[in-house]
Amino acid sequence: MNTSDTTPDASDTSAAILPGEHLHALRSALHGPVILPGDPEWDDARRAWQLLVDQYPVAVVVPADVDDVVATVLAARKHGLRVAPQSTGHAAGTIDSLADTILLRTSALDSVEIRPATASARVGAGVSLGTVADAAAQHGLAVVAGMAPSVGAVGFALGGGLGWLARSHGLAANSILALEAVDAHGRVLRIDETHHADLFWAARGGVAPVIVTAIEIRLFPVTEVSAGALMWPLERAADVAHAWREWIDGIPESVTSLARVLRYPAIPEIPEFLRGRSVVAVEAAVQADAATADALLAPLRALAPEIDTIHPMSPAELGAVHGDPPQPAPARGEAILLSEISAASVDAFMDAALAPSSAPLLSIELRHLGGALRAGSGTGGAVSTIDGEGLVFAVGIVPVPEAHEPVRAAALEVVHRLRPHAAPRLVRNFAERPVAASDLYDEPTLARLRDIAAAWDPDRVIHVGHPLG
Ligand SMILES: Cc1cc2nc3c(=O)[nH]c(=O)nc-3n(C[C@H](O)[C@H](O)[C@H](O)COP(=O)(O)OP(=O)(O)OC[C@H]3O[C@@H](n4cnc5c(N)ncnc54)[C@H](O)[C@@H]3O)c2cc1C
Known part of the structure; x- marks a missing residue:
C-alpha cells in the first residue's frame, strides 16, 4: 500500500499557454465561457471544493452543452493539451499536474x-x-x-x-x-x-x-427511514464502541451505521451545545417504519445517550445526518479499509481515536460495510463490491496553512495504527490524494482497465483523478 505523501501536483503553476488565436477560435466556438489566467473570474473558476488544492490549469471551460465538450476535446487534441472533467472538485487532490490541461467544469450540465x-x-x-x-x-x-x-x-x-x-x-x-x-x-x-x-x-x-x-x-x-445520531461524552467511548460492535453483529442490511469520535472546535459554525466538546457518536439510518426502527435501536438507546437526534425522515434528508460542511472546506483526510470489525479492530480504532496524537482531528469514524457491498453482490463493473467490513476515515480541518502538517500527521498516524487490521485494498472515493493504482484494483482488473484506456485514449487526452499509471 502506498503511504507516501505528496503535495498534489494540481498546484503546479507552470501551466502551458493556449496560443491566443486558438483561444479566440475556441471562445467563439463555445456556448459556455472559456476563462483564462488574468480574467476576473479566474480564481473562482479554478477553485475546487477541496480548498487545500490550488489548481492551475491552462484554461477553464464551462461547457453549456455536449457540443462544447466536443469542441474542447478537439481543441485540446489539436494543441497537445489534455482535458480534465471536474464537477465540484471534492476529489481535486487526486488529479496530477494540470499544467498541460484544460479544466472542464461541468456545473452548467445541470439537468x-x-x-x-x-x-x-x-x-x-x-x-x-x-x-x-x-x-x-x-x-x-x-x-x-x-x-x-x-x-x-x-x-x-x-x-x-x-x-x-x-x-x-x-x-x-x-x-x-x-x-x-x-x-x-x-x-x-x-x-x-x-x-x-x-x-x-x-x-x-x-x-x-x-x-x-x-x-x-x-x-x-425507499420511503420510510429513521436516521440521526446518538452521542455520549468521550469518556464513554470504549464502552459505546464495543456495544455498537455487538449491535451490528447480525443487524439487518436495511441498517447502515457508523461509530465516530468527534472533537468539535470552539467556533461559531458549530451548534452551541457541541461547541468545543468531544463526543463519541453512533450515526445510523434504519429503513423501516418508526416502530421497527425504535425496536432495532433500543440496545443503543439503553446506553443512555446524552443526545439523540434519530427520527423518521425523508431519504432526501439523509444528507444532513453526517454533518459534512455545506460549503467548500480545507480538509485533510486519510482512510483505511479494515478486513473485519472485531473486538481487536475496534480496540485498535478506539486506541487510535483517543490517542493524544489524534487531537488535531475533527472526526475519526468507522463505517459498517458488508451486506450488499460484499463480494458476490455486484453487477459486473470494474469495482462493484468492497472486500472489507469496516471503513475508517480520519479528517481534520486546516483553517490556516500551519495546521496542515499536524492534521496530516495525525490522520496518517490513525492509518498506521490500524494497518495490522487492514484489508488488501483502499476504497477509491475515500483516497483523497494520489495512491498507487494497485492499491485500488486487483491485478486482472488493473490490466483490463489499462488495456481499455490504451485502446480508447492512447494519447491520454482525458485527464481524470486516480490515474492508472
Ligand atoms: C466532504 C466529503 C464527503 C464525502 N462523502 C462521501 C461518501 O459518503 N461516500 C462516498 O462514496 N464518497 C464520499 N466522498 C468522496 C467523493 O464521492 C469523491 O471525492 C468523488 O470523486 C467526488 O465527485 P465530484 O464529482 O464531486 O468531485 P470532482 O473532484 O469534481 O470529480 C472527481 C473525479 O470524478 C471524475 N469525474 C467527475 N466528473 C466527471 C465527468 N463528467 N466525466 C468523467 N469523469 C468525471 C474524475 O475522475 C474527477 O477527477 C466525499 C468527499 C468529500 C470531500
Missing part, C-alpha cells in the same frame, strides 16, 4: 429528469447528489447517495459511491444504467450494457477515458 415509470433518473454531469435526492424524493424514490449532499452525482457514482443505503443497495456504481459521454476523439457515445460494454465496465468503479455528460441511474422505492 435532472426523474423517470418514475422506470424508477430511474437522467442526471447531468454538473448535478449534486443533494439535488438528485430532493428530486427523487418527490416521487417516493431514493438515490444511492453518499453522506454529503454537496458531492457531484457523477464523480461519486463513477468512483464507487457508498452512503446511508450502502448495506441494502450496494455501491452507487452498480446503479448506473447508462452513460452519455464524449471520448478522447470528440465522439459522442452512449455507453451501456450493449453499447461499448468495455467502457461501461471500466466506468463503474474503475476509470473510463471519457468525459461523461450525463448518467442514467436506478432509483429505489
Whole structure:
C-alpha cells in the first residue's frame, strides 16, 4: 500500500499557454465561457471544493452543452493539451499536474429528469447528489447517495459511491444504467450494457477515458427511514464502541451505521451545545417504519445517550445526518479499509481515536460495510463490491496553512495504527490524494482497465483523478 505523501501536483503553476488565436477560435466556438489566467473570474473558476488544492490549469471551460465538450476535446487534441472533467472538485487532490490541461467544469450540465415509470433518473454531469435526492424524493424514490449532499452525482457514482443505503443497495456504481459521454476523439457515445460494454465496465468503479455528460441511474422505492445520531461524552467511548460492535453483529442490511469520535472546535459554525466538546457518536439510518426502527435501536438507546437526534425522515434528508460542511472546506483526510470489525479492530480504532496524537482531528469514524457491498453482490463493473467490513476515515480541518502538517500527521498516524487490521485494498472515493493504482484494483482488473484506456485514449487526452499509471 502506498503511504507516501505528496503535495498534489494540481498546484503546479507552470501551466502551458493556449496560443491566443486558438483561444479566440475556441471562445467563439463555445456556448459556455472559456476563462483564462488574468480574467476576473479566474480564481473562482479554478477553485475546487477541496480548498487545500490550488489548481492551475491552462484554461477553464464551462461547457453549456455536449457540443462544447466536443469542441474542447478537439481543441485540446489539436494543441497537445489534455482535458480534465471536474464537477465540484471534492476529489481535486487526486488529479496530477494540470499544467498541460484544460479544466472542464461541468456545473452548467445541470439537468435532472426523474423517470418514475422506470424508477430511474437522467442526471447531468454538473448535478449534486443533494439535488438528485430532493428530486427523487418527490416521487417516493431514493438515490444511492453518499453522506454529503454537496458531492457531484457523477464523480461519486463513477468512483464507487457508498452512503446511508450502502448495506441494502450496494455501491452507487452498480446503479448506473447508462452513460452519455464524449471520448478522447470528440465522439459522442452512449455507453451501456450493449453499447461499448468495455467502457461501461471500466466506468463503474474503475476509470473510463471519457468525459461523461450525463448518467442514467436506478432509483429505489425507499420511503420510510429513521436516521440521526446518538452521542455520549468521550469518556464513554470504549464502552459505546464495543456495544455498537455487538449491535451490528447480525443487524439487518436495511441498517447502515457508523461509530465516530468527534472533537468539535470552539467556533461559531458549530451548534452551541457541541461547541468545543468531544463526543463519541453512533450515526445510523434504519429503513423501516418508526416502530421497527425504535425496536432495532433500543440496545443503543439503553446506553443512555446524552443526545439523540434519530427520527423518521425523508431519504432526501439523509444528507444532513453526517454533518459534512455545506460549503467548500480545507480538509485533510486519510482512510483505511479494515478486513473485519472485531473486538481487536475496534480496540485498535478506539486506541487510535483517543490517542493524544489524534487531537488535531475533527472526526475519526468507522463505517459498517458488508451486506450488499460484499463480494458476490455486484453487477459486473470494474469495482462493484468492497472486500472489507469496516471503513475508517480520519479528517481534520486546516483553517490556516500551519495546521496542515499536524492534521496530516495525525490522520496518517490513525492509518498506521490500524494497518495490522487492514484489508488488501483502499476504497477509491475515500483516497483523497494520489495512491498507487494497485492499491485500488486487483491485478486482472488493473490490466483490463489499462488495456481499455490504451485502446480508447492512447494519447491520454482525458485527464481524470486516480490515474492508472
Ligand atoms: C466532504 C466529503 C464527503 C464525502 N462523502 C462521501 C461518501 O459518503 N461516500 C462516498 O462514496 N464518497 C464520499 N466522498 C468522496 C467523493 O464521492 C469523491 O471525492 C468523488 O470523486 C467526488 O465527485 P465530484 O464529482 O464531486 O468531485 P470532482 O473532484 O469534481 O470529480 C472527481 C473525479 O470524478 C471524475 N469525474 C467527475 N466528473 C466527471 C465527468 N463528467 N466525466 C468523467 N469523469 C468525471 C474524475 O475522475 C474527477 O477527477 C466525499 C468527499 C468529500 C470531500
